[in-house]
Amino acid sequence: MKEISIMSRITLLEEKILKICENCGRKRNEIKVMAVSKNHGIEEIKEVYNAGISMFGENRIQEAVKKFEYEELRKNIDLHFIGNLQRNKAKKAVNFFDCIQTLDRDSLLDELAVLTSIKEEPLMVLLEFHTGEDTKAGYRSLEDLFWAVEKLLLCPGLKLEGLMTMAPFTSCKDSQRRSFKALYKAKEEVKKRFLLEMPCLSMGMTQDFETAIEEGSTLLRIGSGIFGGD
Numbered sequence: 001m002k003e004i005s006i007m008s009r010i011t012l013l014e015e016k017i018l019k020i021c022e023n024c025g026r027k028r029n030e031i032k033v034m035a036v037s038k039n040h041g042i043e044e045i046k047e048v049y050n051a052g053i054s055m056f057g058e059n060r061i062q063e064a065v066k067k068f069e070y071e072e073l074r075k076n077i078d079l080h081f082i083g084n085l086q087r088n089k090a091k092k093a094v095n096f097f098d099c100i101q102t103l104d105r106d107s108l109l110d111e112l113a114v115l116t117s118i119k120e121e122p123l124m125v126l127l128e129f130h131t132g133e134d135t136k137a138g139y140r141s142l143e144d145l146f147w148a149v150e151k152l153l154l155c156p157g158l159k160l161e162g163l164m165t166m167a168p169f170t171s172c173k174d175s176q177r178r179s180f181k182a183l184y185k186a187k188e189e190v191k192k193r194f195l196l197e198m199p200c201l202s203m204g205m206t207q208d209f210e211t212a213i214e215e216g217s218t219l220l221r222i223g224s225g226i227f228g229g230d
């Protein structure tokens with residue numbers, strides 16, 4: 001069976017996003033779509049880019065470097081790291097990515113702070129908050145998250161753009177929604193406590209982006225919904 005093309009998948013996705021926005025009273029332009037290109041080659045990635053998406057997410061440093069390092073395309077896109085970042089790979093990540101979305105623990109924060117202290121442009125980061133039972137990563141409590149925010153605000157090389165989470169891997173809408181609500185609430189609590197408005201709420205993947213939009217997502221991370229293969 002022949003799969004439908006990347007172009008038609010993106011068109012379909014866009015229609016769904018528009019419809020959800022209409023239904024829940026949000027503006028389409030509040031929401032960005034990032035294509036999660038892990039496990040997909042540069043030719044497919046170029047197709048996605050030509051269809052109008054210029055933000056990409058990768059979860060392995062080596063794979064990303066190998067794919068993008070010598071590509072002209074690299075200059076025209078925003079590349080985000082969304083995987084588990086080991087400290088010994090942090091240096092490469094800092095030099096190669098435009099944003100680290102999965103800043104999920106203090107030891108990594110400290111490492112990134114040192115590595116970026118001499119950078120001219122601050123590195124964008126999102127703090128990962130743990131909201132779903134079956135994922136491991138992320139800050140576990142609001143208190144820990146607050147500490148991380150406090151630390152981040154003292155790091156000249158790091159710019160806190162927002163929060164990221166993974167909902168549980170389930171088709172149960174209620175548990176997805178609980179997860180997204182928790183991330184939204186965390187953002188509100190940070191705002192109250194630090195008078196800090198964070199523009200980015202990275203939540204929602206192929207199977208749960210509709211709920212994520214309803215709960216305030218500003219950045220969807222879509223893999224199979226764009227590249228196929230689910």
Ligand SMILES: *Cc1c(COP(=O)(O)O)cnc(C)c1O
Nearest residue numbers: 036082205206221222223224225
């Ligand atoms: C793979 C991945 C995605 C995309 O998943 P799909 O279900 O294919 O849309 C989003 N976020 C993270 C962190 C991922 O690892």
